[in-house]
Amino acid sequence: MTPPSPSQRGDTAAIQWQRCHPAAVRGALEALGDVGRAPSGGFRRFAWTREDHDLREWFDGEAGARGLDLVTDRAGNRWAWWGDPDADGPGVVTGSHLDSVPDGGAYDGPLGVVSAFHALDALRADGFVPARPLGIACFGDEEGARFGVACAGSRLLTGALSAGRAAALVDGDGTAMGEAVARAGHAPLRPDPEALRRVGVFVELHVEQGRGLVDLGRPVAVGTAIHPHGRWRIDLAGRADHAGTTALADRDDPVLALARVVLAARAAAERHDALATCGKVRVEPNGVNAIPARVTAWLDARGADAERVRAVVAEVAALAPVVEESWTDRTPFDPGLAARLAALLDGAPLLATGAGHDAGVLAAAGVPTGMLYVRNPTGVSHSPDEHAPDADCAAGVDALVTVLRELAG
Numbered sequence: 553m554t555p556p557s558p559s560q561r562g563d564t565a566a567i568q569w570q571r572c573h574p575a576a577v578r579g580a581l582e583a584l585g586d587v588g589r590a591p592s593g594g595f596r597r598f599a600w601t602r603e604d605h606d607l608r609e610w611f612d613g614e615a616g617a618r619g620l621d622l623v624t625d626r627a628g629n630r631w632a633w634w635g636d637p638d639a640d641g642p643g644v645v646t647g648s649h650l651d652s653v654p655d656g657g658a659y660d661g662p663l664g665v666v667s668a669f670h671a672l673d674a675l676r677a678d679g680f681v682p683a684r685p686l687g688i689a690c691f692g693d694e695e696g697a698r699f700g701v702a703c704a705g706s707r708l709l710t711g712a713l714s715a716g717r718a719a720a721l722v723d724g725d726g727t728a729m730g731e732a733v734a735r736a737g738h739a740p741l742r743p744d745p746e747a748l749r750r751v752g753v754f755v756e757l758h759v760e761q762g763r764g765l766v767d768l769g770r771p772v773a774v775g776t777a778i779h780p781h782g783r784w785r786i787d788l789a790g791r792a793d794h795a796g797t798t799a800l801a802d803r804d805d806p807v808l809a810l811a812r813v814v815l816a817a818r819a820a821a822e823r824h825d826a827l828a829t830c831g832k833v834r835v836e837p838n839g840v841n842a843i844p845a846r847v848t849a850w851l852d853a854r855g856a857d858a859e860r861v862r863a864v865v866a867e868v869a870a871l872a873p874v875v876e877e878s879w880t881d882r883t884p885f886d887p888g889l890a891a892r893l894a895a896l897l898d899g900a901p902l903l904a905t906g907a908g909h910d911a912g913v914l915a916a917a918g919v920p921t922g923m924l925y926v927r928n929p930t931g932v933s934h935s936p937d938e939h940a941p942d943a944d945c946a947a948g949v950d951a952l953v954t955v956l957r958e959l960a961g
């Protein structure tokens with residue numbers, strides 16, 4: 553990811569030296585494209601797998617090529633430092649994550665990491681010398697796609713997720729996170745207050761995951777808050793039997809209970825102006841000619857305030873037992889920092905989001921935190937169709953350069 557030369561970019565004015573080439577970010581994302589590519593065209597990049605290892609190697613290679621100091625914290629997150637935060641005080645950190653949801657898009661996470669390296673290149677090419685250490689973070693297991701708890705790396709870092717609970721989380725094959733981490737050659741994960749103290753301020757750049765920027769006519773927005781959200785597990789027991797010989801009246805079919813739960817969640821979400829999704833279902837034993845013995849489903853519920861989310865979950869809980877697997881209250885980003893970033897970026901619009909981020913976990917832990925969102929013309933995300941135009945990605949890098957120059961200058 554050597555920055556394009558001025559002649560490649562056609563720039564002449566020195567002030568434009570740091571501008572990102574429109575195709576540069578896509579080129580870097582494409583370089584990651586073989587890792588975990590699924591037949592759908594999306595990506596399966598889950599925590600503590602071979603793919604995760606390969607992505608970490610990529611991160612290490614990019615950091616190493618730039619002479620950055622690499623550190624893995626006790627919670628399994630990777631950090632690349634320009635400068636020494638232990639000697640020179642807490643640094644300015646940017647970055648994001650490289651893991652994905654099942655069949656996720658190319659931008660959710662990687663855009664923030666790739667943009668961070670590009671921004672650092674641009675700052676250096678411009679002769680910038682940071683007055684504070686500058687760090688690039690690659691958080692582990694942001695999506696929680698394998699073990700169920702989103703932002704597991706940053707939650708472990710801050711202590712919001714305990715070492716014991718993390719180690720005991722199991723994936724769909726019954727492998728515990730503790731075991732997967734050990735197999736990957738990492739020491740047992742635990743909170744790392746020392747690593748957290750190195751972060752003086754954190755700004756995460758991320759693809760926008762809705763259409764919030766489309767009508768505003770701007771490529772980049774500044775985050776204000778993350779809406780409350782959580783995940784609940786619903787266990788529905790039935791009685792396994794033969795599909796061709798069991799009379800309807802004699803059946804105890806847990807899929808019927810699931811259907812009621814899904815419809816109730818949808819109706820409750822409509823009533824309370826919230827969001828409810830049952831995107832993951834496990835049917836056992838999953839035979840076409842067998843009445844299932846049990847169903848496990850997961851409810852993801854979100855909304856503008858906690859009350860409406862809780863109201864949706866309460867309505868579902870009236871039908872079936874629900875177990876809360878994670879909960880994140882409304883998380884505001886530092887309002888002073890958000891205003892400062894918006895002013896720096898020519899009055900960039902302010903946006904709240906329903907998507908969770910490591911930035912929210914750091915903000916909740918008291919780190920001054922902000923976010924930059926890059927326009928997503930369709931709003932589609934967590935899908936192979938997720939997309940951000942080259943020019944907007946480049947505008948995101950330019951915005952990050954401006955922000956880092958100000959915060960670390």
Ligand code: GLV
Binds near residue numbers: 695702907908
């Ligand atoms: C993370 O992308 C989430 O909000 O689920």
Ligand code: MN
Binds near residue numbers: 653660695934
């Ligand atoms: Mn995501």
Ligand code: MN
Binds near residue numbers: 649660661694758909
């Ligand atoms: Mn993300």
